[in-house]
Amino acid sequence: MEGGPQFSGIDGFLGTRGSLMLDVVFVAMFLVLVVMGYSIWLVRDRRQFELHKRIQLALGIVLLIALVAFEIDMQLLTEWETRAAASPYFPDDYQAAGAKWASVVGVSLIVHLLFAVPTAFLWVVVIVGALRRFPRPAAPSGYSGRHVFWARLAAAGMVLTSLTGWVFYWLAFVA
């Protein structure tokens, strides 16, 4: 780009205004949903409890690392607001009192966080609960009913976190 970098932080690879971490997370969420779907299919239709356990643990760890890296990037390196400023759904004077959160982009970010934050807690609760209560190797038990209920909620939360995240990304960094 002429005249040096336009934004703070490292530019992404999707050719939008997104930063590197935003683009990584945008793409990674597709993979997370596919792998999670496969893992739920494995446990439901194939009764592969131990494989389901390992995949969900790996997903949990990868998501935790991604979350920490993402937060470091967002809080310290990338000022997402400057990247969103060109969007018709974000005010140019986003620093004016209240302007940011009254915009379509701002509201879409709040909606996204309303799913993302509870989902993160739910994943911790579901994984810790399953590790403590299911037998080893993993198999159905008296804990099954509670796990299936909360785990379905955790899975639905992840789907909605991804969908609302993609909407926010599009509104802020593509439009």
Ligand code: HEM
């Ligand atoms: C956030 C992480 C997890 C999610 C989202 C998740 C998701 C699910 C879902 C949706 C089901 C029910 C499938 C159905 O509809 O019948 C299920 C079943 C099961 N999960 Fe998980 N799971 C997670 C972590 C774990 C872990 C860590 C373990 C083992 C320690 C585990 C062990 C099981 C077992 C044994 C079943 C079968 C329960 C039964 O049908 O009796 N899950 N899981």
